[in-house]
Amino acid sequence: MTLRLSTVILPVDRWHEGGRRKWRRAEELGFHAAYTYDHLSWRSFRDGPWFGALPTLTAAATATERLRLGTLVTSPNFRHPVTLAKELITLDDVSGGRITLGIGAGGNGFDATALGQEAWTPKERADRFGEFVALLDRLLTEDAVTDRGTFYSADEARNIPGCVQSPRLPFAVAATGPRGLRLAARYGQAWVTTGDPKLYEEGTPEQSVAALRGQVEKLAKACAESGRDIAELDKILLTGFTPDRGRPLESVDAFVDFAGRHRELGFTEIVIHWPIADSDFAADQTVFENIATEALAQLG
Template sequence: MRIGVLLLPADPWAQSVRRARHLEALGFHHLWTYDHLSWRRYRDQPWHAAIPWLTGLAGVTERVGLGTMVTSPNFRHPVTLAKEAMTLDHVSAGRLILGVGAGGTGFDATVLGGEPPSPRERADRFAEFVEMLDGLLGAPSFSHRGRFYAAEEARMIPGSVQRPRLPLAIAAAGPRALDLTARLGDAWITYGDPGAEDQSAAATEAAVRRQAERLDERCAALGRDPGSLRRYFLIGNTDERPLASADAFEDFAGRYAGLGFTDLVFHDPRPGDPVFTEDPAVVDAIAERLL
């Protein structure tokens, strides 16, 4: 089981550097950040852009993986995102994991002046978004004309450091996104069923078990080994709080390893945040216990 930490891009840069270096020294496997233009309760507080922020972390760390959790079509075009991701893969010496998702209906969906797409349009757009990223990152030149996007001989030279391309980690909960993950993803990201009223530990485990079964079935139908996908569970969006103690986290990690997950990602505790309220000392305790 690999363990990562999600850092909000909301702190002064020197503070972010110190924290990232400390987490790398503790032995965590990857660091992530949200890719939004603004986010929930931080909308009127400092909030930095994800790709430049991760590029900065690439320059002050040496080993730890770096990822977006997750970038979406809400304000991204596949051509420019692919170019930025390719470049970050070089700056980081092949440490980037590009997490992608369909995008929600919040601030990012309307900031450019349009109306939020319907759920069906969002799913259609996301499929085309991922298909283009796969094509762009896998070839030196790529053209496409679709319903939502176009590209005319877009150049991606020299290509990713990671071959055949840098990994795409697809956030998926519903059938269409899970099918897309089986077809084009290198990894799967979930935190359960975001639409469920019951967010208890038992209900979340049941939801991710159903999702995993769907993913396995689709992989098998495509002739793909389901074990070829890394599986990331993002902690912090349900009722369960594994960061209550190192014991609680170890128990959680064991249960999710049993569900087939290869990686866990948790939000770094933040003093003053109303949700990520755990004692920051638990992060060091988890590292000492499990890493």
């Protein structure tokens, strides 16, 4: 099974003080894609620089030529399908059809209350996510959309000429629960997971692999129920949130071992964080770049 290697570049650098250089370097290193988080701020970075995802990706699109670009992930926490669709169509055009939309239900972090709303319950998030994805799918594939939903509506929302990619840019749906997996099976061109969050603090790598195997099996079931073959979906693992944490980036051999175990589960793309000093994503830049250029060849 072919495995692709991608990176995620957090939007913490001013564009002309290192931001542009990272995205161009990602292309030079041969990564399949470079993603960024779509948050208003995030955890330990909350009190430091943090730039907007879609403007950053637009700038990255003009600074690169081949690299796929995307969010990992966008959520309904502070987005609306109508305005998001217009921005995504524009971004897909600027990039020449190189955009993937990673999309998830969102969580209870800073984004969840930044607009002054109360944090939604897990059920409310799932309800909103289902309606959000369905409407966004229509907005990106139809010239004009009118729809009245419980949470999101559109009134003759026009999106001509649509995406460069046909019938629309791909969705990479982040999900682990049954409702989210059904959305991935119905609307996704890819599925995204970070593993089982309950294992992050005290779990073992072996337990994590078992949990991920279970997630893949549940996705296969959801696909079968939707009349799809799971092989139609790319399966993306965003690293850094399993019990292994940063160990796979300690050496090329360590990463090859990690990647091989997860390729056996059916994953087709592994995403590693671009190193950021003094953070959860600290790593040796030279080792990181060696992984980018050497690891896939060692996997065969």
